[in-house]
Amino acid sequence: MEQQTGLCPRLSKAMDLIGKRWVGLILYELLDGPKRFNQIESALPISGRLLSERLKELEKEEMVERCVYTEVPVRVEYKLTDKGYSMKGAINEIEKWSKEWL
Amino acid sequence: MEQQTGLCPRLSKAMDLIGKRWVGLILYELLDGPKRFNQIESALPISGRLLSERLKELEKEEMVERCVYTEVPVRVEYKLTDKGYSMKGAINEIEKWSKEWL
DNA sequence: ATAGTAGGTTACATAAAGTAAGTTATATGA
DNA sequence: TCATATAACTTACTTTATGTAACCTACTAT
Structure with missing residues (x-):
């Protein structure tokens, strides 16, 4: 890679x-409110391995925050940050498009 | 894959x-108007192999139309269909988000 | 002692993406 | 005439990403 484009x-x-x-689908699920790992995993046809990987990436980008509640058993929730939540406009447009064209 | 989710x-x-x-970036380039293969290839850090593959997929989805002009050398242009063009709203939202948050 | 639950991680196989060289048809320049 | 150039791809090969399934840890309930 690494060409020089005006992009x-x-x-x-x-x-x-x-x-x-x-x-996109992970953000879509979280727009609905904070969710637990297993909730997202069963809402989407994604494997635990990749969900874990994606959530870590989204955390690093500061789009998602990981909240640990030390109950028994432990509860871990993922919630959108402001940066993550502000993708709502784009996600909604994609959803709108899908209803119109697919 | 193939779980049953309510998705x-x-x-x-x-x-x-x-x-x-x-x-996303290919659609972004084409929102600007029809473009030739080499134009898209030099606008983006994508290889010819993948560009060719993606354009075929987008043609199959009827988001892009391939127009061949039998000049010498041959000219091939790719343009958005209505279905492709209607992704403009989503692409614009992503662009807006990028300017605000990245 | 066995099994269940939440939230993962590891190991391995397959699929997708990246890189570079080659192809076809024509044209132009030395 | 032979080499070089251009547009639009294609092929062969390597590397990275994704999918699948088994395993792990800590705790609880039976």
């Missing part, structure tokens, strides 16, 4: 983020 | 489409 690096990065398998 | 199949398919590498 905006911020757009490019945004497209890399949502252009990654499961990310 | 909307149209949303799921839409997310599969844009959640595939390069698709």
Whole structure:
């Protein structure tokens, strides 16, 4: 890779983020409110391995926050940060498009 | 895969489409107007192999139309169909988000 | 002691993406 | 005439990402 194109690096990065398998659907699930690992896993046809990987990536991007409640058994919730929540507009547009064209 | 989730199949398919590498950026380039293969290839850090593959997929989805002009050398242009163009709302939202948060 | 639950991780196989060279058809320049 | 160039791909090969299934840890209930 690494050609020099006039491409905006911020757009490019945004497209890399949502252009990654499961990310859109994970954000979609979380727009509904904080959810537990197993809740997301059963809402989507994704494996635990990848869900774990994606949630870590989204945490690193500060789009998702991981909240641990030390109950028994432990409860872990994932919630959108403001940055994550602000993807709502884009997600909604994709949903709208899907209802109109698919 | 193939679990039974209550997930909307149209949303799921839409997310599969844009959640595939390069698709968002290819659509972004074409929102600007029809473009030739080499134009897209030099606008984005994508290889010819993958660009060719993606354009075929987008053609099959009827989001992009391939127009061949039998000049010398041959000219091939790719343009958005109505279905492809109607992704504009979503792409614009992603762009807006990128400018605000990245 | 056995099994169940939540939230993962590990090991391994398959599929997708990246890289570079080759192809076809025509044209142009030396 | 032979080499070089261009557009639009394609092929062969390597590397990375994804999918699948088994396993782990800590605790509880039976």
